[in-house]
Amino acid sequence: MGALTDESLLAGMATRDPEATAAFVRRYQSRVFGMAMAIVGSRAVAEEVAQEAFVRAWRHAATYDPRRGRVATWLLTITRNLAIDTLRLRGERPMDPHVLTAALVSGESGTETASDYAEREHLRTALRALPPEQRTPIVLSVFHGMTAREIAEKEGIPLGTVKTRIRRGLAKLRDVLGVVDD
Amino acid sequence: MTERPECAVTRQLVPELAAGTAAGDERADALAHLGRCLDCRRELAATTDLMDELLLLVPEEEPGTGFECSVLARLNEEDDAGAPVPSPVPSPVPAPTAPVAASAVPPGRPSRWSRLAWLPPPGRNRLTLLGVVAAATVALALLAAGLVWRATEDDRELAAAYRHTLEVAHGQGLSAAPLRTRKGTEIGTLFAYQGEPSWVYATFRSPPDPGNYQVHLLSKDGRCLALRPFEASTKAIAWGGKIPVRVSDIQSVAFIQSDTPVLTAHFG
Structure with a gap:
């Protein structure tokens, strides 16, 4: 079971196979919980969010489409959205973006493979190299789900400036990763 | 190459489309353009891939003891409650952006950890x-x-x-x-x-x-x-x-x- 691909485990979960479901939860619990913690900053709330994320994944496993992205990002997107929604409903603030950014660029990772690690390290380095005025709005957009307008209000800068900074920051990251389309 | 005006407008919005934060009206306009413009679809796809990679940078963290059991118990309850087994048919061709819609967790939902409170x-x-x-x-x-x-x-x-x-x-x-x-x-x-x-x-x-x-x-x-x-x-x-x-x-x-x-x- 441990050697099965993510897609296979998800397919097993879609058919309500208990072993595949358990293996899927074991494989991803630290990532899902890590994502929830990175946004809500409270272990108790993060565990609620992480549990709900697995329930959503279990319910919608059959609708996962590999053409839309990897299982990991599918699941982490569910987790992120739940974490953001939870904070909004509770009227609570997400984790300080600077703390989150520090965690993102720290390079502490868990179960990734060597090739994944090299790729992530490349991205971490690039993110670390971005000027804070570009990095912060990217983090607020990607992890806190904030619109450019919300970021502008929060940071006290014009909307156009926020959009430009995000675009330029993302362009630099893409350049570094070599994913610019020809 | 010079961007066409409609491409320039859409590309301003690409980061928010990729992050799933674009407002409804802007999103609708952009999607209409994306349906006609291959270059902008590529731009959006590349930005979405990049944001997916950023999500993977979040450090892993172990949840508390009993988390796995609690999740599996919850899924058992869902199964017992008659949650239908979805048809294992792939979803239709996806929209250009694919953030999963997820409604909120109701606040104050009773914790299920009490089941494991006996664990020393x-x-x-x-x-x-x-x-x-x-x-x-x-x-x-x-x-x-x-x-x-x-x-x-x-x-x-x-x-x-x-x-x-x-x-x-x-x-x-x-x-x-x-x-x-x-x-x-x-x-x-x-x-x-x-x-x-x-x-x-x-x-x-x-x-x-x-x-x-x-x-x-x-x-x-x-x-x-x-x-x-x-x-x-x-x-x-x-x-x-x-x-x-x-x-x-x-x-x-x-x-x-x-x-x-x-x-x-x-x-x-």
Whole structure:
């Protein structure tokens, strides 16, 4: 079971196979919980969010489409959205973006493979190299789900400036990763 | 190459489309353009890929003890509640952006961790464990005595010995199930004792593969409960731990290594 691909485990979960479901939860619990913690900053709330994320994944496993992205990002997107929604409903603030950014660029990772690690390290380095005025709005957009307008209000800068900074920051990251389309 | 005006407008919005934060009207306009413009679709796809990679930078963090069991118990409840098994048909061709819509978790939902509140914190149950092992040893010795009686006396004497065993141990019942590998080979016995406390105790005919095992009890009502982990050494021939359910409620007990239940005792 441990050697099965993510897609296979998800397919097993879609058919309500208990072993595949358990293996899927074991494989991803630290990532899902890590994502929830990175946004809500409270272990108790993060565990609620992480549990709900697995329930959503279990319910919608059959609708996962590999053409839309990897299982990991599918699941982490569910987790992120739940974490953001939870904070909004509770009227609570997400984790300080600077703390989150520090965690993102720290390079502490868990179960990734060597090739994944090299790729992530490349991205971490690039993110670390971005000027804070570009990095912060990217983090607020990607992890806190904030619109450019919300970021502008929060940071006290014009909307156009926020959009430009995000675009330029993302362009630099893409350049570094070599994913610019020809 | 100079961007066309409509492309320039859409590309301003691409980061928000990729992050799933674009407002409805802007999003609708952009999607209409994306349906006609291959270059902008590529731009969006590349940005979405980049944001997916950023999500993967979040450090992993271990949840609390019992999280896995709690999730599986919740899924069991969902299954029992009749959540339909979705058709395993791939979803239609996706929209250019694919953030999963997820509604919020209702605030104040009752915690399900209370189920696992009985679990002692790691490292604080050594005395309890010694007690369990001592009780298990006494009970098993007395049971063995009972089995000797069976070889020489009639069933009534066996029943008397069994009652005596339980009386000495202040218990109400003792049952056992073969402990089998995934291939069905019986390599030991799992005893389950109903008393104060109730416990399970595994004996191995030969030491199992060394390493750390998670031990999970699956109850007949679908709950998955984490028991004390088992650190198997080359000389380990037994393991024991308290259980939070009645023996009659045990469905199975599994020793799990690397996500795989390698040894299982089914009580039926």
